[in-house]
Amino acid sequence: MSVQELETIFQNKIDAEVRIEPKDWMPEKYRQNLIRQISQHAHSEIVGMLPEGNWISRAPSLKRKAILLAKVQDEAGHGLYLYSAAETLGISRDEMTEQLLSGKAKYSSIFNYPTVTWADMGVIGWLVDGAAIMNQVPLCRTSYGPYSRAMIRVCKEESFHQRQGFESLLVLSKGTDEQRAMLQDAIDRWWWPSLMMFGPTDDASPNSVLSMKWKIKRFSNDELRQRFVDMVAEQVKLLGMTLPDPDLKWNEERKHYDFGAINWEEFWNVVSGNGPCNKQRLDARQKAWDEGAWVREAAVAHAEKRRQRTGSVAA
């Protein structure tokens, strides 16, 4: 079959909502696009452990400590599913880790902001996980089978995290003046970075067109961002808090909330390495990787010794 014929079959499958599986033929660009996106998503889970991990040791109750630990652990699990999904496309976890550490692969810029108070834990669950879910739910139907299946598991757990996050904020919102002030402060700091999580506006989003055609993506950045604003603008009322945007208001005509201009200069700054914690996050991953090297080597060496012993017994 010619490449053109293969491409036609491929696109027909996509259009018919048939999942592409690892052994199926796929355009090289589709494969590369997926590797980029899945590994970026996996890296985001792993780097995303750090800002929340920052408060595990200081969680204010044992119940919250356990919830937070379990949540960060889930993120490690998501990283595992996603690395596995990407591996079906012919790249190893070690290669992906190399790309993360060298800066070649990206991760979500939101994790380059510091977690400054305990309230950040709940607000991350609510806004950051909320934005992530908004991005991710459509990915449960994405055209590549292993990715879609990984996302179904991820989304289920993420929704749970988001509910937990919001629940912890409800507790704060009913708490003392200090707790309410802490909550408002956290919302003020995380609101705009959360909006940036949907990526550049549609006209400035280079990879989007092809991703839509191949049904890797199903909604544009701006569509998803608007949905998120509409959702959060209502939820924040339940907390008795406000969003730090004087331009936020319901537009009866559009049946959507209008909102103020996003500081794209900050966005590109953080993406290009100049966020408050970019270096700190990569240094932490590099350190874990380097300090884990002897452990991974020992595990391999021991397994090899075992194998040889079993072999010689069998022989």
Added chain:
Amino acid sequence: MSVQELETIFQNKIDAEVRIEPKDWMPEKYRQNLIRQISQHAHSEIVGMLPEGNWISRAPSLKRKAILLAKVQDEAGHGLYLYSAAETLGISRDEMTEQLLSGKAKYSSIFNYPTVTWADMGVIGWLVDGAAIMNQVPLCRTSYGPYSRAMIRVCKEESFHQRQGFESLLVLSKGTDEQRAMLQDAIDRWWWPSLMMFGPTDDASPNSVLSMKWKIKRFSNDELRQRFVDMVAEQVKLLGMTLPDPDLKWNEERKHYDFGAINWEEFWNVVSGNGPCNKQRLDARQKAWDEGAWVREAAVAHAEKRRQRTGSVAA
């Protein structure tokens, strides 16, 4: 002159209270004895920085933080004077450090106990520095000149530390119930180890006889210990606290306080390496030494570059 004549001259000087100076002839055993004692004393100052250093970051007021920092810094200074005094006997600071780290040279066992609460800072000043001064004041008249002069400076500062320590305990003793309980607890933990600082009883003290003859030492361990008990048994009343010894009581006949039996098994255990913090203290010194190596090397290399440049300019 024969060695015997030299020895006679030497002992006459000693008996006439003339100080021995670095260039004077001295018996090899006198030299070795002094090196052992002075370097042990220097090491004690340096290792002694660690238990107190443990509370610098947590001192409960800025005034106390500054006092504690300055005190620990003074101990570094004492270490410097004493290493310098020992160096006049033909041993380098690096050699002495090697001996400390290898375990060949000892330091005062008192520093192998952990500092558990803030009250330990004051109690160390009062009891540990108090016992040290009791040991050290006679050393201001010790027969070896550089050692005697170093000790005059050391003792002056130590007395100041002891007064400061006691003053901080007076504050605690007038404080809240918690502060008083913290103080009594610290006294209970440090009392017996402080008594052990005077070393084994006279009949079990191997180096003492010669040291007395050479006027390196001037009072026996038991004499000094008794003076210390007599002093502290009175001072503790000013604090409204008690010493943890049911046998402690004034003996009208001896005009001294009687006191209970010391647990010499614990003493020898700690001396031989089995104290609560022996390994921790040496590990800390080893770490500082190892991590400082590149710094010391850089300083030497830079000085050498400078010297060469100056040389070539001059040439």
Added chain:
Amino acid sequence: MNKELFEYTLHLADNALILGQRNAEWCGHGPALEQDIALTNISLDLIGQARLLYQYAADQYNAMDVGGQAAVAALLPKPWKEFNRALQEDDLAYLREERQFRNLLITELPKGDWAMTILRQFFFSAFQYLQYQQLQQSSDATLAAIADKSLKETAYHLRWSGEWVIRLGDGTAESRRRIEAALADLWMFTGEAFVPAAFETGIAPDPAALRSAWDERIGSVFAEATLDVPATGTWSQGGGKRGVHTEHLGYLLAEMQVLQRTYPNMTW
């Protein structure tokens, strides 16, 4: 009697909490994702056990008569005395002072490298497993139930850490060097568990009776790991069970308790 049970319950809870807290420091920093997840699991199990035990200790206290409460007053968190409400699990975890903690010293030591963490976990789990086995038979129904529930978890911790001891001992030269260094640091902290404290009487089983089974377990794993077991009967550290801790615990508590100290008696 009540006092001993209360203090013993705190001892068990403190062991679980402090080691859980230490292990949690690895979360996000493990040598590989799988190990990160496994150690976090252990940490979660331990914190879960601590919660059950603190709740039980609080229940005991709340049910005591005035005389019983007075007898354990020295173990209670001071700030709580002004809250005017029943004692709760978090009061015990977050508001007691260092001298009131009854955990074994081995649980509070810094996490060190992976070898230190693994070996400490192995030593501790081997003890805790035997301790919970004894407690399953306890006449105290609540302790027996908690032990029963926790035993499955601990069996897993023991197996997992034992496998890692074997991997590191019989892995590379580097892993062997590291686990031997960890052994040199840790061995002196292993004896404390077996020396009965004043509160280990009556309902609390005698820990000294567990020593030989523990030795056997260590011996068999070490044999497979090609490691030498240090001489038993050597000198051992102690103090944790009477609240005299290493210099490490204070820092751990300052960090762990900071929010409860800064914002006392709030709901989170």
Added chain:
Amino acid sequence: MNKELFEYTLHLADNALILGQRNAEWCGHGPALEQDIALTNISLDLIGQARLLYQYAADQYNAMDVGGQAAVAALLPKPWKEFNRALQEDDLAYLREERQFRNLLITELPKGDWAMTILRQFFFSAFQYLQYQQLQQSSDATLAAIADKSLKETAYHLRWSGEWVIRLGDGTAESRRRIEAALADLWMFTGEAFVPAAFETGIAPDPAALRSAWDERIGSVFAEATLDVPATGTWSQGGGKRGVHTEHLGYLLAEMQVLQRTYPNMTW
């Protein structure tokens, strides 16, 4: 006006305290006794400066009328509000929360290795020296007097740290590698000092005016150290002056404040 001066005084005090606290971590652990002593001296100087500045801030507050006090309420330590006594230096150091601290981010970064500590001290002292020089001329007599007293100390810190930058830059390959790594970590934290905060108006001199003199000082020492000065005008971290700190400060405060949080309002 009063508010700005109060907040500015806290900013100066927090800078000195937090860096003093960081440097004190070296006490007993320095690369050689002489350096241990020298860095402890710097730490002592900084803590001494912090005490004068906190005392002055407390004096300002205690002398304010009700309106003035209300305007700075958000900067005050909450527990103090129940002490029913005048504000004191230690209340400001020990009982404010992280979001209330106004120090530059560079002062709170972990001490790192000797190269990191030295280079941070050099960058900071070079700024503080210029800042105190400006303040010597201040119309606020107390600030002018504190600056005047502190300037001699700071001149020494600057000279000492500058000499070490030269030693490390022009020492061994290893020392050069390390100071270059420290530079890569620190440079992005150097710009914050020069961006005026809302409280740097009126009595507080304009820090932006100090940039060129600072650049010059850095340039001349770096030249001698054979180090390259990174491009100026690159992106810079910020947030410390409005209380948004790095993830490091919370841990430092938890440790530093633990006794005052555990035993509030006692005399030590």
